[in-house]
Amino acid sequence: MVDKFGSNEGGEFGVAPSGPRRSFPIELLPKTSKISDGRVSIGGVDLGWLAHEVGTPFFVYDEEHIRSVMRRLKRSFVGEVAYASKAFLCRELARIVDEEGLFLDVATQGEIFVALSAGFPASRMIFHGNNKSSEELRFALEAGVGRVVVDSFDELDRLDTLAFGPVRVWIRVTPGVEAHTHEYVMTGQEDSKFGFSFNSGAAERAIKRVLDSSNLVLVGLHCHIGSQILRLESYRAAIEVMAVLVRRYELAELNIGGGLGVPYVGGEEAPSLEEWVSELGRYAEQAGIPGAVRLHIEPGRSIVAQAAVTVYRAGTIKRLEGIRTYVSVDGGMSDNPRPVLYGSGYDTLLVERAEDVATEIFCISGKHCESGDILVREALLPADLAVGELIGTPVTGAYGYSMASNYNKVLRPPVVFVKDGKHRVVVRRESLDDLLRLE
Structure with missing residues (x-):
């Protein structure tokens, strides 16, 4: 079944054109x-x-395409924008991300290293990853990354042991939401290797662990429900879940993740960047997230795919x-x-x-x-x-x-x-x- 934005839940994101074509889309x-x-x-x-x-x-x-998309996101979104480097990273792109004033989402020591070698400030890096080793965490802390997104209790133990000063962290929450996309790139469902489950209570236990730590500072929460998402309503349920924790613990920051899809073939449709960020803001307001909470997003594909x-x-x-x-x-x-x-x-x-x-x-x-x-x-x-x-x-x-x-x-x-x-x-x-x- 293909929805109105062309996303095929059977796995194939695009369908081939049919009949003679006189001009390329x-x-x-x-x-x-x-x-x-x-x-x-x-x-x-x-x-x-x-x-x-x-x-x-x-x-x-197309460098101008990349810069143009970044500027559109910065203009239209009320919070902070991070580029998800997993989509594509090289030193020249890291320099462009820096020049355009975005944060950088990194998930490995290698991505941190490449970005640092390009002169990207560690303070604007957000360190993700579901299995960060002690070596990677030590490297990130010594570099001075701005946020560490904690993904497991094992990581909490490692980070608490390695910290040599206050470490600003987000807790990654699995909201129990299934995005309409390929199963391999769904990440917010209950059965996921990522994050702490909201429904099981693990997310709150992780929050309390951080609050009790003398080395870790809880500044916010993170969620990411998947990739190549073409139905914006998929974000609503996730934001409603996150709002419960943000309000309960009076947190300052909330990262809603990325995942906005793009058209891959002629005739396929996707929400615009402006539609996406507008809906995210509206969902956050409807969910009762206080206006003082700083929202973050981390698009990758929607910045570089069509470039x-x-x-x-x-x-x-x-x-x-x-x-x-x-x-x-x-x-x-x-x-x-x-x-x-x-x-x-x-x-x-x-x-x-x-x-x-x-x-x-x-x-x-x-x-x-x-x-x-x-x-x-x-x-x-x-x-x-x-x-x-x-x-x-x-x-x-x-x-x-x-x-x-x-x-x-x-x-x-x-x-x-x-x-x-x-x-x-x-x-x-x-x-x-x-x-x-x-x-």
């Missing part, structure tokens, strides 16, 4: 994208030219009469595992022939030793698609590179930022020597 492309004489440019940089410069495959991010396109080169075309036509590209599940993990749908276009009429369905497959290595199961493209052509998959800015691997010892692609007609490689392509650097 440009709303899926980054903010500064243009199509002229069939050629796609982003940030004033022609993607065909860029493919010649950096090789394929590659991720290209990027992955560009591949078609290498092999295999027509199986009466079955399907496979187009194998020079990437695959190693740079975008989402289709394999979640059955996620994507749209496609030829970046040098984007205005040609698309009439034939192709199956875009990766180069890995897996039959399931399918990037786009039903891609509508021009029937005369040829070997060597450049295929773009938009909306790959979140959970693509950040979940990339070296499966089959495939080299991870570069990440390129574009703006004002210029490009810069912010993450270089891996080399063969990189494959041996840990041996």
Whole structure:
């Protein structure tokens, strides 16, 4: 069943277009994208030219798109905005987050390290994670992270032992709410590895433990009900649960989490950023959360997903009469595992022939030793698609590179930022020597 915003609860977030298509849905492309004489440019940089410069495959991010989304969130939300770095993090992006005045949601020592190396202030970092080791906690405390989001009683024990001064903490509460999304990215339900259950009383026991500690300072609560959420009413029940604890313990801060979904294919709809934050504020007010409570949100996907396109080169075309036509590209599940993990749908276009009429369905497959290595199961493209052509998959800015691997010892692609007609490689392509650097 697909709801009015296009979220398929069976697992596939997007559905393929059907019938001939005379124009690509440009709303899926980054903010500064243009199509002229069939050629796609982003940030004033022609993607065909860029493919010649950096090789394929590659991720290209529109810097102006990222900054624009961050500014819209800051303007429209009454509280603080943190970027969820798990969606995608590199040093250049950390610098942009800093310049735009957002907080940074980090979940591992590695994410803290990368952000610190970019000069991001630790005081604006929020440290998440369901299994923080003593080493990670020590690293975070020595760096001076602004908030530690406590996720378990074991973590409370570790943190209380390691603290060498007042540590400002949030308690992560599992509100017992099931968001309408894929089961793998639901996090607020009762059966969850994350947080302290509200219904069982564990959340209140954790709160009291912190209040009794001489080393920990309880400044607020946190919840996060899932990812790729397209039904805003999913947030209402969670906020109502959180309001009970915020009022009871007179807390100063409440982090409502992130999770706002985005369209991945043409015709799919999602709430706007402004609709999302407006509804969150309204739900908080209706739940009786005092106006003095500082609200926080932590979007990731909705900031960077639509900012990027992955560009591949078609290498092999295999027509199986009466079955399907496979187009194998020079990437695959190693740079975008989402289709394999979640059955996620994507749209496609030829970046040098984007205005040609698309009439034939192709199956875009990766180069890995897996039959399931399918990037786009039903891609509508021009029937005369040829070997060597450049295929773009938009909306790959979140959970693509950040979940990339070296499966089959495939080299991870570069990440390129574009703006004002210029490009810069912010993450270089891996080399063969990189494959041996840990041996």
